[in-house]
Amino acid sequence: MLRLKNKVAIVTGAAGGIGAAIAKLFADEGAKVLATDIQEEKLKAWVDIAKSDGLLIDYIKHNVTSETDWKKVADHAISLYGKINILVNNAGIYPGAMDCENTSIDLWGKVLSINLTGPFIGCKTAIPFIRNAGGGSIVNIASIAGLVGGNGIAYSASKGGLVLLSKDLAMNLAKDKIRVNSICPGGVLTPMTETIMKSPGMEDVIKNMTPMGRIGDSLEIALGALYLASDESSFTTGTELVIDGGAVAR
Numbered sequence: 651m652l653r654l655k656n657k658v659a660i661v662t663g664a665a666g667g668i669g670a671a672i673a674k675l676f677a678d679e680g681a682k683v684l685a686t687d688i689q690e691e692k693l694k695a696w697v698d699i700a701k702s703d704g705l706l707i708d709y710i711k712h713n714v715t716s717e718t719d720w721k722k723v724a725d726h727a728i729s730l731y732g733k734i735n736i737l738v739n740n741a742g743i744y745p746g747a748m749d750c751e752n753t754s755i756d757l758w759g760k761v762l763s764i765n766l767t768g769p770f771i772g773c774k775t776a777i778p779f780i781r782n783a784g785g786g787s788i789v790n791i792a793s794i795a796g797l798v799g800g801n802g803i804a805y806s807a808s809k810g811g812l813v814l815l816s817k818d819l820a821m822n823l824a825k826d827k828i829r830v831n832s833i834c835p836g837g838v839l840t841p842m843t844e845t846i847m848k849s850p851g852m853e854d855v856i857k858n859m860t861p862m863g864r865i866g867d868s869l870e871i872a873l874g875a876l877y878l879a880s881d882e883s884s885f886t887t888g889t890e891l892v893i894d895g896g897a898v899a900r
Contacts, residue, residue, distance in 0.1 A: 652680030663741030667840030785827025820888030836894025
């Protein structure tokens with residue numbers, strides 16, 4: 651069963667890690683996908699392979715903080731596939747667990763711009779197209795850092811903001827049959843977190859704080875996104891799906 655047959659999805663931050671896993675899984679499940687990332691060559695490398703395997707997927711270079719780039723992404727999706735049903739805002743950065751006094755104004759602005767303003771612009775751009783398609787789903791990739799403290803002030807603020815952005819959008823867009831949810835991953839090994847997670851002792855720290863005793867995999871997050879993007883979650887909006895091995899249940 652193709653769970654996203656006849657759906658068109660935009661997935662940001664798809665050069666690797668969670669974004670690439672989501673984009674490929676969606677295409678495997680029948681969606682027509684436009685994968686985006688600022689790392690164009692890295693994105694192109696895996697998308698070209700996926701296309702050669704017969705998947706309906708394309709890519710475009712994309713700075714999520716740019717309204718102009720977002721318009722290009724939406725226009726490209728429409729020119730390729732004729733509509734937009736699904737938006738996954740996954741692009742983000744993690745600068746480390748820095749406290750308030752050691753976070754510069756410039757770093758604060760950069761993190762908020764990519765992790766929160768980017769999804770805001772993406773939603774603002776995509777909503778009219780999703781509405782015109784008769785409704786659909788927006789999935790914002792937040793973090794357990796948006797639910798509990800101790801993960802760095804800028805990162806936590808950006809992800810907490812993204813959780814509430816999703817809830818507010820869900821309330822306003824329910825009448826348009828557009829569902830909006832967030833996913834809050836715990837420790838997941840991705841290119842963004844690899845350096846941190848592979849630093850001495852960090853893997854043991856993460857495993858010890860996770861009742862399931864291990865680090866997560868990108869595909870496990872992608873499967874959550876698939877549920878929220880598909881019609882299987884037709885009565886689910888304004889919530890956050892926590893995929894963290896039980897970390898925040900403590």
